[in-house]
Amino acid sequence: MTRHELDARRLLCPLPVIRVQEKMTTLPSGDTLDVLCTDPGALNDIPAWCRINGHKVIDTRTEEHHIIITIEVG
């Protein structure tokens, strides 16, 4: 199980979702992806995208200048 990171800072939704979607196609099931975002809309959109596409958001945390959403690949 490998941990990956995706920098989606300064991108407005739905671009963070699109970048996550592209990245997830390259990752095997069980790996995790930390997505760094600045658009608060990602807090709704990325979990929604994960729910309908069979992935799991396992953590969401807010740092000083960005949000980190951790996804487990389904």
Added chain:
Amino acid sequence: MGPFLFAGSLARRRRHRAVCSCRGFALVLPLPLRRPKAYSMTEQRKAVALISGGLDSMLAARLILEQGIHVEGINFFTGFCVEGHTHAIRNHHRQKPKRNNALWVAEELGIKLHIIDVIEEYKDIVISPKHGYGANLNPCLDCKAFMVGKASAWMGQNDFDFIITGEVIGQRPKSQRRDTMPLVARESGAFDRLLRPLCAKLLPPTLPEREGWVQREKLLGLNGRNRKPQIRLAARFGIDDYAQPAGGCCFLTDRSYANKLSDFWQARGDKSYELDDIMLLKVGRHLRPRAHFKLIVGRDEGENNFLSGYRRQYPHLYPTSHKGALVLLTGKANSDDLQLAARLTARFSQGRDAARVSIAVCDADGHQQTLTVRPLTPNEIPPHWYL
């Protein structure tokens, strides 16, 4: 037992492909790329639904799901889409839900959604639409053919059988008319694999109907701009929360936005753009005091924060003696222009009634100077400066 084959449909398909290739349509790609497939009565049919996030595409997908078809959604991001994020930039919109409506619709329907970045390819559609613009800079007919064409290509690559849209005859003056419906099917290359479930009964039967993949009698014959049938259908399906349809989902239909885009093209001298250019047109007050430069003035903290992300790309101004807006400057400004820009920046600060306001003027490389200026009065700002 092997699958039951429809020899007639294969022949139709071959004829269809021959016609497509001899006409040489630019977007005719998907069908020739696909291997001819034997049609089986028992095979699970798959449809890709164009999901805008509005009610009509939601209902169209729902009608086809009801018929036992496997449906997945597709949504295209052009850069001009009106979505929750745009509202999220401004402070007073922060209480509104920031959901992406297409994702929300897909989740409500229980289908997958594929969001496709078409920013680069879409430029040609916006810059030189073959069928022209609508009331503003909306190239609706070209846009629809483009999106159905992209969906058609996706269908070919992913082994889906047909495309569905939420189009209704007479719903839109440019792209959803009886005479433009066949044009979209033809120019997109989707031909009779394009099914419009909400008005199918008013159109010739498509391949999914002829082959019995969907039952035509269970499709609808909606026509016109009246929304009541859709609202009744939504109620029948138990759908009581959906995006309001009248607002449109594209900034290009918005007069104010179209004015700013026209101005941007005029100042640039050609009709090109990058994503950042069109995003900035969505934010702030835009004033063009001189032909060779423009100011983008943040209207609240949310917009100031958004604009501050561009500080390394554009010269910018902000008041240091008072609270006020962050102002980006696009174009080329000489020292007189910077004085004027500083006075305008002072006007949009809490020092607007003060005798003097100090303004930091920074270039994109980080060099900074301070100008102390008298704020412009409202009478000194001609209305035509506002875009």
